[in-house]
Amino acid sequence: MARDEQELQPRSDLTLGELDRDGAILEAVEQVSGETRAAFLGKAAVGGAALLGALAAPPIGQASAASDVAILNYALTLEYLQAAFYTETERLDAVGGELKRVPRQLGAVERAHVAAIKKALGRAAVKRPAFNFRGVTEDQSKFLKTAVAFEDLGAAAYKAQAARIKSPALLAAAISIHSVEARHAAWMRFLAGVTPAAAAFDEGKPISEVRAIVASTHFVVARPKTRARKKPKYGG
Amino acid sequence: MTANGERRQRTLARAVGLGLAAIAAAALAVLISSPSTSSSHAIQQAPALPASPEPALRVPSPVRLRGSVGVAQWASVRYGVSVRASASSRARIVTRLGSATPEGTTNIVLVLRRARDRGGRLWVRVRLPVLPIGSTGWVPRQALGVYGVVETHLVIDLERLTATLLRNERPILRAPIGVGRAEWPTPKGEFYIRNMLTRYRSPFYGPLAFGTSARSSVLTDWPGGGFVGIHGTDAPELLPGRVSHGCIRLRNQDILELGRLMPVGTPVTIR
Numbered sequence: 284m285a286r287d288e289q290e291l292q293p294r295s296d297l298t299l300g301e302l303d304r305d306g307a308i309l310e311a312v313e314q315v316s317g318e319t320r321a322a323f324l325g326k327a328a329v330g331g332a333a334l335l336g337a338l339a340a341p342p343i344g345q346a347s348a349a350s351d352v353a354i355l356n357y358a359l360t361l362e363y364l365q366a367a368f369y370t371e372t373e374r375l376d377a378v379g380g381e382l383k384r385v386p387r388q389l390g391a392v393e394r395a396h397v398a399a400i401k402k403a404l405g406r407a408a409v410k411r412p413a414f415n416f417r418g419v420t421e422d423q424s425k426f427l428k429t430a431v432a433f434e435d436l437g438a439a440a441y442k443a444q445a446a447r448i449k450s451p452a453l454l455a456a457a458i459s460i461h462s463v464e465a466r467h468a469a470w471m472r473f474l475a476g477v478t479p480a481a482a483a484f485d486e487g488k489p490i491s492e493v494r495a496i497v498a499s500t501h502f503v504v505a506r507p508k509t510r511a512r513k514k515p516k517y518g519g
Numbered sequence: 520m521t522a523n524g525e526r527r528q529r530t531l532a533r534a535v536g537l538g539l540a541a542i543a544a545a546a547l548a549v550l551i552s553s554p555s556t557s558s559s560h561a562i563q564q565a566p567a568l569p570a571s572p573e574p575a576l577r578v579p580s581p582v583r584l585r586g587s588v589g590v591a592q593w594a595s596v597r598y599g600v601s602v603r604a605s606a607s608s609r610a611r612i613v614t615r616l617g618s619a620t621p622e623g624t625t626n627i628v629l630v631l632r633r634a635r636d637r638g639g640r641l642w643v644r645v646r647l648p649v650l651p652i653g654s655t656g657w658v659p660r661q662a663l664g665v666y667g668v669v670e671t672h673l674v675i676d677l678e679r680l681t682a683t684l685l686r687n688e689r690p691i692l693r694a695p696i697g698v699g700r701a702e703w704p705t706p707k708g709e710f711y712i713r714n715m716l717t718r719y720r721s722p723f724y725g726p727l728a729f730g731t732s733a734r735s736s737v738l739t740d741w742p743g744g745g746f747v748g749i750h751g752t753d754a755p756e757l758l759p760g761r762v763s764h765g766c767i768r769l770r771n772q773d774i775l776e777l778g779r780l781m782p783v784g785t786p787v788t789i790r
Contacts, residue, residue, distance in 0.1 A: 375592075388581070452573055507595040511714060515748050517746055
């Protein structure tokens with residue numbers, strides 16, 4: 284077998300959990316000190332709650348089905364995650380070489396997805412969660428692995444929801460985003476040396492699975508408290 | 520052969536030739552079209568299908584970042600951590616950072632740069648809310664949490680007694696201020712906004728107060744550690760002037776406007 288073929292061995296699936304078996308993404312988490320496991324898990328639960336909140340949004344007008352709004356908010360939460368990931372990487376300017384243009388190009392697209400979905404949801408849109416990427420945005424190798432996992436996850440999440448979408452107009456919009464996520468996934472897989480499209484058919488990922496994968500990263504965290512209702516104690 | 524016979528033979532030959540050509544053309548047409556006969560039929564039928572629905576939302580053009588001019592980064596402190604003089608766990612301890620401020624908000628630090636130690640561990644150099652003024656130090660990345668980005672910068676001019684808020688290095692607000700008296704001077708240097716306090720009952724501080732990382736080098740025993748605040752006032756007639764214990768006072772309408780425009784994490788230059 285040629286060397287190129289060996290390097291591009293087909294993979295049936297590539298989840299964040301699989302990628303993280305070598306500890307690449309959660310390395311920083313494992314090194315955490317000065318914090319109890321219970322406290323850490325408590326913070327992880329906040330991330331899970333944020334995603335659950337995204338699935339429980341109230342319906343908006345225009346006769347949209349409540350489930351369509353929930354699906355749109357679910358998509359928005361994933362888009363927030365992707366957009367924040369690439370935006371932070373671009374801001375930190377910590378990846379170079381052939382990856383240099385990745386956060387700039389993909390970030391611009393994911394931010395456009397966020398803007399479009401937020402506009403469609405209006406006041407029913409869930410708020411942007413806070414993210415702690417735990418150094419992944421500052422490490423070339425971890426960044427690429429996470430990008431592969433996020434793009435695969437995004438494509439699989441949209442795919443799984445397609446059959447549940449009631450509005451044909453919303454389905455058309457979701458498909459138009461899904462194909463872009465799939466292109467991103469193929470590009471990231473190619474850069475990572477993984478076959479872009481190994482299978483003839485792709486499986487979708489249900490919400491429960493996507494939520495578990497995202498929660499396992501501990502990237503979604505409680506928003507820092509920067510405001511308080513407290514009398515100042517400054518010198519005056 | 521007679522002339523008539525030759526003409527008849529040429530006509531026959533032409534007719535045979537045309538016939539063969541027609542048969543060949545027909546055969547070629549069949550050969551070309553036969554593999555996709557059903558597809559052609561389906562495509563011809565396509566106009567009869569209903570029109571595709573208009574997508575419920577339009578994804579606009581990719582949204583580029585606005586650039587890095589005047590952009591600063593801050594980070595929350597996840598847990599109490601020793602701050603080192605350099606990016607190494609063996610380096611001298613400069614101070615210790617807690618995860619909360621005296622006001623009960625999340626402690627944040629301004630991010631200055633990053634480096635890895637020999638073991639590949641990521642460290643972040645941060646601006647510190649401690650004396651002496653201008654202190655910086657290194658903390659492991661894992662001790663920090665959320666990264667925030669601000670595009671604003673507040674400049675306090677102690678000579679002209681003005682506060683100027685910049686966004687992407689362009690002024691968007693300028694206001695007269697009150698600063699520390701000669702015996703309680705407002706410290707000069709580079710600092711940042713740590714938190715915002717609202718809805719307290721104290722006319723002296725006005726409707727809103729920002730906590731900064733700046734500390735008075737004179738009033739070190741002040742409750743809370745002598746941090747310099749930026750707040751409103753119940754005596755606007757004293758502004759501009761050198762009237763405070765080191766804090767920066769603004770008229771209430773100005774501090775409210777600053778509260779609308781200036782996020783926590785904004786760098787502050789006092790000069």
